Amino acid sequence: MSASRVGAITKRILQQFRRDHRTLGLLFGAPLVILALLGYLLRGGGDVPKMGIVNLDGGPLGGIVASTLERSKTVSASSMSPGDADGKLRSGDIAGYVLLPSDFSPKAQQARVIAPEIHLEGSQPGLSQSILQAVSQSFVGLAGQGGGIQFTPKITFLYGGPSFDTLDYFGAAFIGLVVFFLVFVITAVAFLRERGQGTLERLMASPLRRAEIVLGYMLGFTVLALILLVLHVHNVGNVALIFVLEALMAIAAVNLGIFLSMFARTEFQAVQFIPLVIVPQVLLAGIIFPISTEPGPLQALSRVLPLTYAVEGLRNIMIKGADLTWSSLQLDLGVVLGFCVLVILAGATTLRRRIA
């Protein structure tokens, strides 16, 4: 095993990525788009957040805002007193309320500043966002009338906070999925390319050992996968532990990609493995649907999928702040590690067989 040869492969992979802007864009853009879409989808479906309007404004503008909000289809708003609103917010009956202060109209007309208070319950980021959107939309009309009016709402959260948003809600699980999925696809395609363009033949005619090729690939993609962590996600746990788990998943994905690329002759065929390998894991690993709500037989299936443990592990660390003393995290890490060993062996075996 030669470090400089492994390093040469790792460097080459990173150089290739630097040139390949589309894949880099995919790597960073795709998770954000999918996450946003997912959050939006899960929030929808008739689940219109209930909110309150507390109108203390003596002037005409408060009334306009209140009636605009009441007509809004994205929230179900109703007027109430300040005490009532606060109580309902704490009991969870409403997801938030907007308070229009008594000097609302004069301020808007003279100081050109719209400063409502928005109080949010905050535990469900999707609902909070709906309310924020509806409220800011209800002020659009006012801003249009006067022109140049500043919209500076004061937002308070009962739980969570402004940084705890939809991304964080699914983020922990999703980071793991994205790493696994993208690294798998990119490795499989990269390996098929090596074969198609004849460079694999050259690598095999060089002093490189198979383990060095696999390791070089692993390091290159793991570096990329870890860069994905800059996607800011709500995290209360140990960053080093997240790195370890992410790196293990990247290693598993690289080797799974190498292994399965042996069964595909073209890049197109490699992509066809996605419905077979990735989609069932996405559905069953508890990323979107909690495993406890699955039918019995599916739960058993979920329990044998490695991604289930990876997702659980990431959630344990990032949301609950688990450390290595937690037995559930030990199990998660153990299963992911075992899966890594399995696919490394599978990848190395098929690589050897194909060359002979």
Place this chain on the structure above:
Amino acid sequence: MATDIYAVEVEGVAKRFGKQPALDGISVRIRRGEVYGLLGPNGAGKTTLIRSLVGLVAPEQGTVTVLGRRMPQLAVLARVGYMTQQAALYPDLSAEENVRFFGAIHGREDGDREALEFVEMWDRRKSVVSTLSGGLRTRCSLACALVHKPDLLLLDEPTVGVDPQLRVQLWDGFRKMAAGGTTIVVSSHVMDEAERCDRLGLIRFGKLLAEGTVAEIKSRAGVDRLEDAFLKLSEASSS
């Protein structure tokens, strides 16, 4: 010792792909420092023979010895350069990055400048391979094969798509390398290229039909042109 004389010793090597024999008990010995040309029609087994020299083909029978080492052996591959028929390069890397990469995996970090100058591509070193013409890719591929200054250079149809002027220059370079002790095995269809080899091996149906210097082969066939000699010897063997 025989290993001091020969860079390559192939003894009775046979390999089938399915039922089709690609190599049929072939034996070839190539001396150190000589330029050896493998001549033969498509499908004769030239590429399979070259691949067996770097351990990419495991013979069913026979032995392959390269630079004194029984193949397959990884360590000896650091002293072998292999240029595939197709220009095997990373299209999204620059010419220089490709050459450096192949140098590094053969254990040589420098030498990229010399290799790129050898193929007259130093001024194009920053070009990304996917933007290069076919001839330039072939040249870059050649640079990748000799960046680590191998003792044995295997070239599978190296001058396909290279213009005549550069072909002459490359051959001058090959001769210079051979004079410096590098053994070169080159497969070709092009007869004027074959004329530049020290010795030729005519291959057909996975067998060595004839071997010798250009003059020897011509006189054996009793003709003046190498092309005619090649055709005549091929016919003689198949009848």
